[in-house]
Amino acid sequence: MIKSIKTWILVGFASLLLVACGQGGGGAGSKKSKTLDNTKKAGFVKCGVSQGLPGFSNADESGNWSGIDVDVCRAVAAAVLGDADKVKYTPLSAKERFTALTSGEIDVLARNTTWTLSRDADIGLTFVGVNFYDGQGFMVRKNSGINSVNDFQNGISACTNTGTTTELNMRDFFNSKNISYEPIAFEKADEVVAAYDAGRCDTYTTDKSGLAAQRTKMSNPDEHKVLPETISKEPLGPVVRQGDAVWEDIVRWSLNTMIEAEEYGVNSSNASSLKDSENPAIKRLVGSEGELGAAFGLDNDWSLRIIEQVGNYGESYKKHIADTGILPNRGPNQLWTKGGILYVPPAR
């Protein structure tokens, strides 16, 4: 009996001790990057992706992920670990994504996420840039006779995803047009597609890139069309946790490097041969001039590895979005020098 009391007392003290030392969590504002250290130690980048959106993040039969969102994580892995394949992907629903990031389950969220003020400022997240400029649109059946959003009438039913900005945009849009509508919001995109395909709703609304991608999953894609109007701004970009400035910079400049590489015509096949280029901007990109990597604790070839292993933004777009027939036209996602709005600060 005495022995068991001793055990109990020990348990009590142990738990008190736990309380006392449990105050150490988090490492805000320190110069070293905890996330970078942990990533190097683990040997892979913890990346949150979608549950399957062709062109952005989609897994094939053997579980290999690809897409332009996936390429952001691959770029970070190439920069930090030297190998673009060293990424651990966690598929997340729209609802889970931010909690997964703030709790540390993932370190980069590249899941076609819209950059908004409240998300950036209120819930402990930081958006590092935009890798796809999108806007919300509507899909309808071709035979419906609806050719524009102006043809919508009271009583229309609209399917969408829960927990996304589309739910809010949809309300703003229908309210501004003074149209009463029936919103049907599903947790997963596959169910939205199935319900719309079956005829439960008259229109399917989400980001236009998403509509184009999901259309390929319909039982008969040719029966559907995307209406020309865009009802919102949806800048999609990678997100990191607030409080690790170095990691934030690494992810931001991994993305910027891909875009800047396209601007200077550096791609995966010519990058290593451009080490002796005349242009100092190109030399900085391929690591033969300056000490840019040192600023975030990386070697000088970090950006060269991104370009060689992942490619520049144009290559990524062509491979995942254009060649798959999702959105052949780059629209706003063209370089600023070619009439688009892709414009990144100089890497110097």
Add this chain to the structure above:
Amino acid sequence: MNLKKLNIENKKIRNLIPQALTVLALLSVIIYFATNAQINMGNRGISFGFGFLNQEASFDITFSMIEYDGSHSYGRAFLVGLLNTILVSVIGIIFATILGVVVGISRLSDNYLIAKVAEWYVEIFRNIPLILQIFFWYFAALRALPLPENGINFYDISFLTIKGWYVPKFIWTNFNIFLLSVIAAFIAIYFINSYATKQREQFGKQIPTTIISLASLILLPLITFLFLGVSLTFEYPVLKQLSPTVFTYAGGVSIIPELIALALALSMYTATFIAENVRAGILGVGKGQKEAAASIGLNKNQILKLVVMPQALRIIIPPTTNQYLNLTKNSSLAAAIAYPDIVLVFAGTALMQTGRAIEIISITMLTYLTLSISISIFMNWYNKKMAIKEK
């Protein structure tokens, strides 16, 4: 002071110490996690608070039993979700109970076909995961139901379509008077029944309570219609064309297919377990009881109603309470097929828009806890009522 009392060998204290330490350890663990969460949230710039409940929700909900649109608050959206959860749970519990009792009794039927059908039903539906059944009913229903323009027509007043089951809307005048008359009827029935019981026990007089009860339930509300200015008109759903090929119904009330599929799946699934409880309860009543009842001249129905069921209920109620709790909690799978329950509306959309994971999940958990405990308390009360009364 009695020193013996403080001695560790004292049995009372000896028993108390481990308990006190357990409580202390448990508290420490809770405090540890709470402070740690607070510190981590502070470090990551996440604030904590319930102020968001008053903010404008700015998203719409398909189906609501109270007035709601996006200009209402998150608190109101929570209420909409809660009511929808309660609605589908109540519908599910009612149908599961009816179906469960019927199937449970059928399994014991002498009729081979009825008994076998009931057995197959139980074995099939309790062995398939509920989420699959929900998807099955939802997508099977969606595929099977016609588009609005070809809706299944019930005498031009009700239409069953892929977009929902459109039924007439009741438009009342002086609804309160009608409601009062119904309540009055129920109170009357209660007194009639207790009077009848007294008469039977004291004088052996049989009073036809069923007919009297029915009569008061019909007559009292009828009087309000005839003399007290209560009236009821219907607004029928009418087909409306939205574009050359898109149709819907305007007017009336739409029972959304998500609700139908979810209620169907939940009650079909839970009924299998209730059926087994009912079967166990009936088999648990001793054979001698039935034989004794038969020997005093009761017929088959009377034996079941007066002798077997009252005793069987004592066995049936406790496990059936568990099934009611399961059904209520399982209704949270609604989110998969877009039925706007508390999980989809509040722990889904509201969580996403506000990012307040800890607050919203705690509220949601607390809500389910409250719902479950309420059901438990009611069923325990009913169980006590049905228990053997020692005289």
